[in-house]
Amino acid sequence: MNAPQFGHLPKQSGQQMYDFRPLSAQSVQVILYIGHFLTIRTRVAIYRTFTQPTQTDVLLFINEWSD
Structure with missing residues (x-):
């Protein structure tokens, strides 16, 4: 029973990767x-916010977004 499962899993993951790209x-x-x-x-x-994920930078981001 292990053999069919092993053969089935890589095929599924391959399809998921193809759909994800x-x-x-x-x-x-x-985003661009x-x-x-x-x-x-x-x-x-x-x-x-993305380069230095600290709390102060997040607060600055929120303040600048609301202006």
């Missing part, structure tokens, strides 16, 4: 598209 590419395009509408201040705040 176009989705991730689309999400990157959407939204990025065009962001102001420079917001871009700097997002950059800080």
Whole structure:
């Protein structure tokens, strides 16, 4: 019973990886598209939030987003 399961699992994971790649590419395009509408201040705040994930930077990001 182990042999058919072993043969079945790689096929499923391969299909999932194939379906995932176009989705991730689309999400990157959407992020870049939204990025065009962001102001420079917001871009700097997002950059800080992702490069230095500290509580103060997150608070700065929230403050700059609300302005």
